[in-house]
Amino acid sequence: MEEGRLERLRHSASHIMAEAVQDLFPGTKLAIGPATAEGFYYDFDRTEPFTPEDLERVEARMREIVSGDYPFACKVVGREEALAFFEERGEDYKVELIGATPAEEPLSFYEHDHFIDFCKGPHVARTGDVRAFKLLSVAGAYWRGDEHNKQLQRIYGTAFETQAELEDYLARLEEAKKRDHRRLGRDLDLFSIQEQSGPGLIFWHPKGAMIRKLIEDFWRDEHIKRDYHFAYTPHIASIELWHQSGHTSNYKDSMFSPIEVEGQQYMLKPMNCPFHIQIFRSHLRSYRDLPFRLAELGTVYRYERSGVLHGMLRVRGFTQDDAHIFCTPDQAKAEIIKVIDLVFFMMRAFGYEDFDVELSVRGPSDRAKYLGGDEDWAYAEAVLAEAMEEKGVPYKRMEGEAKFYGPAIDVKLMDSLGRPWQGPTIQFDFNLPQRLDVTYIGDDGKEHYVRMIHRAIIGSMERFVGGLIEHYGGAFPLWLSPVQALILPIADRHHEYAHEVKRRLQAESFRVEVDARNEKTGYKIREAQLQKIPYMLVIGDREVAAGAVAARLRDGSDLGAVPIADLMGRMKEEARIPSSGA
Numbered sequence: 001m002e003e004g005r006l007e008r009l010r011h012s013a014s015h016i017m018a019e020a021v022q023d024l025f026p027g028t029k030l031a032i033g034p035a036t037a038e039g040f041y042y043d044f045d046r047t048e049p050f051t052p053e054d055l056e057r058v059e060a061r062m063r064e065i066v067s068g069d070y071p072f073a074c075k076v077v078g079r080e081e082a083l084a085f086f087e088e089r090g091e092d093y094k095v096e097l098i099g100a101t102p103a104e105e106p107l108s109f110y111e112h113d114h115f116i117d118f119c120k121g122p123h124v125a126r127t128g129d130v131r132a133f134k135l136l137s138v139a140g141a142y143w144r145g146d147e148h149n150k151q152l153q154r155i156y157g158t159a160f161e162t163q164a165e166l167e168d169y170l171a172r173l174e175e176a177k178k179r180d181h182r183r184l185g186r187d188l189d190l191f192s193i194q195e196q197s198g199p200g201l202i203f204w205h206p207k208g209a210m211i212r213k214l215i216e217d218f219w220r221d222e223h224i225k226r227d228y229h230f231a232y233t234p235h236i237a238s239i240e241l242w243h244q245s246g247h248t249s250n251y252k253d254s255m256f257s258p259i260e261v262e263g264q265q266y267m268l269k270p271m272n273c274p275f276h277i278q279i280f281r282s283h284l285r286s287y288r289d290l291p292f293r294l295a296e297l298g299t300v301y302r303y304e305r306s307g308v309l310h311g312m313l314r315v316r317g318f319t320q321d322d323a324h325i326f327c328t329p330d331q332a333k334a335e336i337i338k339v340i341d342l343v344f345f346m347m348r349a350f351g352y353e354d355f356d357v358e359l360s361v362r363g364p365s366d367r368a369k370y371l372g373g374d375e376d377w378a379y380a381e382a383v384l385a386e387a388m389e390e391k392g393v394p395y396k397r398m399e400g401e402a403k404f405y406g407p408a409i410d411v412k413l414m415d416s417l418g419r420p421w422q423g424p425t426i427q428f429d430f431n432l433p434q435r436l437d438v439t440y441i442g443d444d445g446k447e448h449y450v451r452m453i454h455r456a457i458i459g460s461m462e463r464f465v466g467g468l469i470e471h472y473g474g475a476f477p478l479w480l481s482p483v484q485a486l487i488l489p490i491a492d493r494h495h496e497y498a499h500e501v502k503r504r505l506q507a508e509s510f511r512v513e514v515d516a517r518n519e520k521t522g523y524k525i526r527e528a529q530l531q532k533i534p535y536m537l538v539i540g541d542r543e544v545a546a547g548a549v550a551a552r553l554r555d556g557s558d559l560g561a562v563p564i565a566d567l568m569g570r571m572k573e574e575a576r577i578p579s580s581g582a
């Protein structure tokens with residue numbers, strides 16, 4: 001496809017939609033209507049809310065405009081003429097936009113049928129080119145994205161070159177809705193957010209908590225194999241610590257207000273770094289003690305506006321799988337390589353196969369906003385780049401994307417629907433050690449600043465599990481399934497044997513439940529399938545007599561009668577936790 005073609009098509013669809021809206025709902029004012037990565041939208045100012053029926057009518061009117069096959073025409077206009085045109089129509093937002101355009105910039109109108117918009121373009125040739133489109137939803141949106149401004153109504157839609165592409169997109173959208181972690185989180189009873197406790201705070205229910213425990217066990221084992229030490233640190237600390245670490249000057253907007261205790265101010269921690277530094281500094285360290293790798297599943301609190309909170313993905317309290325590696329400059333590259341190995345091993349263990357890796361570095365023109373000298377930066381950027389090159393990891397260099405204290409590797413995970421998720425990060429830091437005076441004694445007997453690597457692999461436990469729910473569509477692999485097998489006795493006389501099977505499976509550490517309710521077996525099986533339980537073990541007279549179970553899988557397949565020993569062998573094989581061999 002020609003470059004920008006899809007964007008032109010979608011932007012043209014937004015003009016057609018705006019015409020349709022104004023035809024059907026006279027007096028509606030226009031704000032802006034751009035193309036987006038997935039489609040297009042237009043923001044409208046109208047008192048009455050748009051209903052789903054309204055969207056259908058708009059869509060029908062759009063089809064008429066498309067059938068009319070009107071040409072899109074561009075005309076350059078003078079500032080006076082442009083302002084007069086929209087003032088006369090009461091289009092306040094357009095008047096404001098024209099007013100905000102630099103005087104030297106030429107102004108253009110795009111016109112089709114009887115609709116004229118203030119617009120840079122470009123557009124497709126004719127309205128008839130917009131064949132495959134669909135309106136999707138309405139949402140509130142503030143003028144210029146500022147919550148102090150008036151709230152407008154944003155109608156979202158999408159458009160594609162062909163009907164087949166559109167249908168494919170709509171099918172994926174439908175699948176994404178079914179997998180929405182908020183919906184599955186409720187249906188599978190994994191987690192909740194409690195109105196009474198406040199927004200953005202996650203309650204892990206027993207099944208969600210089991211998934212988290214399994215992830216944490218796996219995570220700890222892998223860190224032990226890789227010579228990490230663990231730490232537990234407090235959730236709050238005196239404001240003095242945050243002054244010293246620079247958080248109250250650089251990070252204050254993301255922190256909760258202080259808590260006063262006995263005349264002393266405390267703050268909830270937004271990061272674990274200063275705590276790990278305190279542990280490192282509790283001893284005099286020599287170069288022989290390095291690298292020192294300190295890891296913690298550390299719960300942090302960050303203030304996010306309530307408007308941006310979203311299920312488990314944007315929250316106010318979350319647990320990071322944080323680690324800080326303290327090392328000498330010479331050790332940095334080898335340490336980064338080890339972290340890269342751990343990143344890809346762990347992400348593959350959770351079924352992620354496609355990654356987008358970015359190296360965030362300083363921009364060429366904005367050097368002033370970064371802490372530290374050119375030499376330190378050049379060294380740190382080179383270390384990260386060389387580590388990825390040695391591991392053969394393809395990456396994109398993101399100029400100007402580095403944090404103020406150092407460059408970073410950011411890994412995006414592509415899920416089973418091809419959507420990107422924020423994943424592991426590895427940050428190189430030579431600034432905090434200087435600021436907080438974190439040193440070791442070198443082989444020259446002198447004091448040197450350590451280098452620090454901040455790294456999180458899971459990232460946020462909440463966001464990661466939210467992502468996993470959608471990635472697996474709630475059907476977790478056996479090793480992560482909170483309930484691995486559900487035993488279904490057909491009649492009361494099978495209960496004793498059902499509990500015996502349960503005990504045998506539990507003795508092998510399987511997570512098993514018995515559904516002893518007085519319901520039809522078919523009904524219980526359907527329910528277990530909806531709960532995405534991997535194994536359903538039905539027990540009747542024949543199974544009791546044979547010392548077997550009638551095993552079914554959640555995908556509907558029927559394994560027939562399986563002796564208990566065979567079943568356990570099969571499950572053990574399938575539930576094997578991925579091993580790194582590190």
Ligand SMILES: [Zn+2]
Pocket residue numbers: 011015033110117118119120121
């Ligand atoms: Zn436009």
Ligand SMILES: [Zn+2]
Pocket residue numbers: 271272273324454455
């Ligand atoms: Zn850190």
